[in-house]
Amino acid sequence: MTDMTESEIHDRPQTPASDGCLSVRNLTTVFTTKRGTVAAVTDVSFDLRAGETLGIVGESGSGKSVTAMSALGLIPQPPGKVVSGEIWVGGKNLLALDRRSLRAASGSDIAMIFQDPMTSLNPVHRIGAQIAEGILTHQRRPSKADKEAARRRAVELLAAVGVPAPERRARQYPHELSGGMRQRVMIAMAMSCDPKVLIADEPTTALDATIQAQIMRLLREVQQRTNVGIMLITHDIGLVAQNVDRVLVMYAGRVVEMGTVEEVLGNPKHPYTVGLLRCTPSRLPADSVRRRLTPIHGLPPNPTDLPPGCSFAPRCSLRGDRERCLLEQPELRPAPTDDHRSACHFLEEVTP
């Protein structure tokens, strides 16, 4: 639950950054459950610039996917509801649009690829037809020539994402493709209307390591070609370190740290980020054999029953017995510059 009043929200800067291709302001999304209202995302603000990759890191339930789904109007209502905030893309506030305008914007302004390409493709339609469908959705009463053009464009798009024999593949069904090929098809589909923003929600989690490398290379190529801004949602610190420009670390529905990838991973200023990095096994030296990892103790908080102060306080190694962490919700503040912000009362004491 947000503990902010309406007026407090409106006191904050409302205008999107001029160079941002996606600006999210004070986004709060809640779900109504039998046990009460759960704030899945609380007061999240960030900007994504054109040609930039922004990483959103966090564990399951931290609100990273809900942030993305809110942007696309994909939150099921009920039980979900975006209770406040603005999402600006290309001069439009997506949350203020009616259904029809939002439908027009999704795909052409903002597109998304999901974790599991099999569940996001329709198993009974051919690949080519599914890509063409997305293109035709944005045309009013497409003619026969339009349909033919969309079909040709689908084949071109398949070739552009490195699908071999695109003519033949366009006539195949999703089950005839491997997991990596399906994710290429999803990327082709997402890019079919030249979106300004591409949200990639765990795009490689279902894929094997060698295929993941192929897909990440493809996303980099697509970005260089189209200057699309990519929002990469992941729990893999390695993917973040190698692929993104700026990072947002989320915990229990809030942004706890944000900044350039070098700053956040190299000089973390929030105890949760420090803990996350410490327990990432790939950060152990390559020659370390039989090394104990440093876990974060305890469990993530129950979202129906968040502690009143800092959500991370019960697991925090820095807190000691300080009362303030349990009572007062920390705000994001410069650590020490505006480019690197942390929501910790004692961020000056955080050491990597």
Added chain:
Amino acid sequence: MFHSTQQDVVDPTEPVGEELLRIEGLKIHFPLGRRRRGQYAETVYAVDGVDFTLDKGQTVSLVGESGCGKSTVARSLVGLVRPTAGSIRYKGMDLRTASRSQMRMLRREVQIVFQDPFASVNPRMRVRDIIEEPLRVQGIERDKFVAEELLEMVGLQPVYANRFPHEFSGGQMQRIGIARALALKPRVLVLDEPISALDVSIQAQIINLLMDLQDELGLSYLLIAHDVAVVRAVSHRVLVMYLGRIVEAGPEVLSDPGHPYTQALLSAIPSAEVSSRGSRKEIILEGDVPSPTDPPSGCRFRTRCWKAADVCAEEEPGLLDRTGLGALNACHFPVRE
């Protein structure tokens, strides 16, 4: 944490390094489709000639991508799938010829922990009954507080014994899965992706728990995982599998890979160090893993290998010590230092 009355499995008279499991020429094939004139339409060569041993107190890990056969190997060790050919010996006893009583002993001493802790328990059973079930099945007399002691051993509160699975998080449930596997005082634990369903901060807790239990109880682990970094951190010996075969084996193969597939696999794991960005040598393999119903002739990796020559298609490379450094490598052109 350690209760000698419950879990006294370490016999101090036994030498460390005693061989527990010996797998030789293991093949596991699955026929597909309908049989016509004694022939199946297709066969999945899931495991196709695998040899390794597991010593007491050791962790041997199988790494590889999906479909390489690593989980099938794990399942065959606890009798969940039958080998097509080859032998699995536990303490010298061949699983194919073992008597019923020998099999009972084997099932006590070799236990498995599954990937999805919720899918591997009955949601209507209390934790106490879940943990005690192996004892009941084996007809072993159980102390009143055996579940409580096992829960304490895996770092949970004893009062949890009266709760149901839905009351736990994934990490807690995996601890319960481990407690159940420990109930019979096994000597070998087969760990089939024990942490891949868990969040990063919880993964480290489970890995540390498994390492502590190994030190306390002298357990041997066969760890199946695809997370190279975790495997590197905990294993004494690593076996890299590709399409049903071991391509490289040794204690250091994940730090110092000699097989092109191991090199590509390691290169594909993004480093968590930002400083390494752009400076790392990146090997990105083209294409997908071929179908295990029709593996390539000769070396199975040759269709994606940048070193492949004619000999790779004609001759199957054996798993040999090719560099004289102790690691086994199945490549005609291993990296030489």
